[in-house]
Amino acid sequence: MNDEEVERLVRALLGELSKRDVSALGRDEDLVEHLGLDSLQGLSFLAAVEKRFQVRFPDERLSALRSVGALVEGIGSAKKEPAA
Amino acid sequence: MRIGLIAMSGVRVHNPELAALGVSLPQFVSRGKVIASLPSLGLLTVAALTPHEHEVLYREYPDLPSAEQELEHFDLVGISSFTAQIGEAYALADRYRALGVPVVLGGLHVSLMPDEAARHADAIVVNGAEGAWPRLLQDLAAGKLQPRYEGLRARVFEEPNYVLPRFELLRGRPYNRLTVQTSRGCPLDCEFCAASLRITSSFQQKPVDKVVAEIRAAREVSAQPFFELADDNTFINKKWGKELLRALRPLGLRWFTETDISVADDEELLELLAESGCAQVLIGLESPDSGSLASLDPHNWKQRRCDDYLRAIERIQARGVSVNGCFILGLDSHGPDIFEKVRDFVTRSGLIEVQVTVQTPFPGTPLHGRLKREGRLLAEPYWDRCTLFDVTYAPLHLSVAELEAGMRWLFSELYNEREFLQRKRRYMELMKRRF
Secondary structure (H helix, E strand, O other): OOHHHHHHHHHHHHHHHHOOOOOOOOOOOOHHHHHOOOHHHHHHHHHHHHHHHOEEOOHHHHHHOOOHHHHHHHHHHOEEOOOO | OEEEEEEOOOOOOOOHHHHHHHHHOHHHHHHHHHHHHOOOHHHHHHHHOOOOOOEEEEEEHHHOOOOOOOOOOOOEEEEEOOHHHHHHHHHHHHHHHHOOOOEEEEOHHHHHOHHHHHOOOOEEEEOOOOOOHHHHHHHHHOOOOOOEEEOOOOOOOOOOOOOOOOHHHHOOOOOOEEEEOOEEOOOOOOOOOOOHHHHOOOOEEOOHHHHHHHHHHHHOOOOOOEEEEOOOOOOOOHHHHHHHHHHHHHHOOOEEEEEOHHHHHOHHHHHHHHHOOEEEEEEEEEOOOHHHHOOOOOOOHHHHHHHHHHHHHHHHHOOOOEEEEEEEEOOOOOOOOHHHHHHHHHHHHOOOEEEEEEOOOOOOOHHHHHHHHOOOEOOOOOHHHOOOOOOOEOOOOOOHHHHHHHHHHHHHHHOOHHHHHHHHHHHHHHHHHHO
16 A cells, blocks of 8 residues: 555544545644644544554554654554454 | 622642642643633622612622732622631621622522631621522612611522523633533532532522523634533433433534433433533542442432443443543541552543542531531631642641651652553543544
8 A cells, every 4th residue: 555545544533533634734733733623533533544454553653643644654654453 | 880700719739849740740630720720600690689870890809909009999709718718708798898898798608608608708698699699789789788788598599589690791802611500519418518518508400491591692702612510519310311412412512511420320321421411520439449438428428429430430431421530539548558549449430530639628518517526626727728629637647747648658659640641541542432
């Protein structure tokens, strides 16, 4: 899966979970600020991304994954997890 | 009349070593900060009880001019305060009264210490403002202001007593959390509790349609606020609780409340909690073993439930609803081993969030009365030290120094970066099971 495809899927997931239109969201825009996510919503979203892409982000990187761009990059470099 | 309603907010820890820890381990005061940043629902209710011919302005203490600057002009000032800030509230009241502006004091502390408060006010309101405030305004207009007004202790959510809080007074302020109250009181009646049960005659629940109307009104002020239910124990009545949750479900909210461990008893309720957008429930676990919970409440309810704590936490969190488990240090049964016991329980429990505070004898509570009778209060008044982190009494099986040092140790064990990351990861794994 290339980066564009990953980004498309990340946006779809984000729109589904936040119930907001995220099509105009900039690639580097802060998701927490832009969508008004609380900390648990942010973690829920990261959990959904991990599950969808079967990856596990390093725990110490979680707080840095706050934009679509950072997520696409993070998915690319994260450790693959076996499908549940 | 131009009426200024002033909410005191912001609580500081006095113990310098704990204050320093608060800087290096900020998570340990996070809940306190959230509470301090919430608008005063009580004053928004007072505003709604005010006839329309008066102009009402809502202010928060940090926004006021400093002691050297001129105070904003009002024809009447109403002040509501937590115990820890009551000294500053009194000082502000004294300043306004020195200018000839009548001052009314109200809120929980004032209700529990009316004689003390009356020395700083032209009038005080005890209990809720319902049933008192409109009468007070009439008396003031007639030049017959009384020194004390008794608000209702029952039927506050019934017509004609009920009013919808004036959330629109918050417009333009940067709140991302708003409060709505669904109940007052709590039948558990824990010895230390200084919440709304002290100003109610019995447990009262708001009709669900009124709760929904308040949420809709609050949303007109802030588009996507996180809601805090300003309750002491929301789900005492499971049937009513389910009715509430079914009404919240279609609203697309994210919200938080305080309740007790019995919420885990009902599978349907738990499912509705998750479906209605409940992000977190705060539960007073108080202590990790049943032996230490004896006599905390009149029926030893918490002691009887303690052995089920771990299973209950798991049942709630398995729904993706995080539990903020609260512990109180310095109960009479606590010895030097309590700090490790709490740490071990938290590790075993998988709690997503933890709140640890020191037992605090708030004025007017049975705990305060007992410790006073036993000669164990360190110095009175100590209201500015009612921060939930400062020790104000002599513990039974610990010295004050041991309690303070143990608390600092426990904070550093629970609120460090590693633990924080582990809790984040735990929550994410829980959520993955939900997707």
